[in-house]
Amino acid sequence: MNNFNSNNIMERRSIPPEMNKVLVGQRFDRRAHEYDRYADVQTKMIQTLLDWQPVQQHMQVLKEQNGNHNLRMHEPSKLLDIGCGTGALTQAVISALPSTSIELSMLDLSPRMLQEAQRKLMLAGYDVEQIQLIAADAEKWAAVDKVMDNDNDSGTRTITQSQDSYDLILSSAAFQWFNQPQFTLQALYKRLRTKGMLTFATFMPGTLQQLHEACAYADSQLNFDVHPRGQAYVNAVDWQTWMGKCTSSSAWMEQEWTLTYDSLEDMLQRVRRIGASNALQQRSAPITRKWIHYMKEYYYEHYGMENGSVHVTYRAGFGYISSEQISNKINESSLK
Template structure:
């Protein structure tokens, strides 16, 4: 997908994001816990956050490192405005930058950051290998990178239902949504980018919704639906209808339909 379209969609959904981003909130809490386990508050003076969204992770990390200089980069203007308001309400100071982080990091001073964090952002990278090298370049030697992202098993019930819907309609199946990198992929990319002490953890989060339409509404409300939209008109309506029918017939239980997220947590150390 084009980054401008992604940015626009996230900006449009900035207000509803926090209401529906249940898994992303859990991810922010876990990233914060990982950071506090491996860092000394007095030694972290310069922090960078990639893709701050509405500022959920920003607020937690900023509160812990109250004396550090904190910078946050976000491409979507609406999200950035929500993050700024979020921190102001809690009396926290942060330097926000609206930019494409994949380009922005290469414009920053080398070996200038004591810590880089990110929550639920790296799956949007168009050039993950290149960007990881850029992040390693601006970290001080021995400084950590800590982030969370989604793995390829995310929404597997949805992808299975789309695949069966295409087959039922006699169509060639296409991917609906992002192609997520695996935990192994991230480990290899980090090694290639010069990181060491790499730890990659996979966890599964499962949510339940009354039905598929409610699930799709929640995905749309956090701005992520643009990556799943394929086609238009009558053909798309038929496909969606068949997908919903298959999903609910196959997976629905008394409590509703299950939705699986594969969450990947990573921490690594720069050696550059």
């Protein structure tokens, strides 16, 4: 066997390689009907995000404003879910707020994901006719400064603050699909109303590290160039730097989970069924039967258990930025 050092394949890129958004959308379209059955870690990310103290504080203020007719603004509070998927984050948020005073928008790259989110909200009793569904690439959508308006003689109009701004922008497990995360974060921040909040959860380096190691081992045994297969992720330092450039009112937290699956095949199936297969523009080395054999050999030897089950690690970062200075500012880098 060739000498293999798993440390050599650790991700050191601050910006992930180009993501093929067409493939991303197609894969999520195919999995929309079954996504919730396999979204183990995504459910944990949503719960952790909403339980986070700065988010809880902001949600409580918003709840009080919308529940008090004397404090409520003339316009309803506007909420936007970026990369909403099947609507799990949206449901969790609006269940804690007076829904009659919330104007809800949901954006996703996958039209079928939006359809599934709409169906779930309808079954939960929400008036889906009042929900704005946006099928779009969040990066392109966030960067648009002007839209067409047929009623305007000039053919275009500038989107005004009241028309295109939000009190609350949330996202979970979507920011890792961005090709220009820094500029998209800044563009989304500019869409916050006064005292608005943008908060997100995103995967980080270290996610599926065991699988990355096993794939690199297989590459090395077949004398392929050893390089990371699958998706790369932005690191914490970059996220915090970009958040700081938006506002001094920001917070950051990290969380790690190690999940156990009945077999390697079970784990790989779940990864595929949540649409998280590799969608990078460049091609990896070929996957052959021999390559699969080496990959499984390494995985079971290093991360398998006697009963045939395996474990895999997911790592997530949680960001919070606000257009208003928050009291008792929290700037955490805790790992539980």
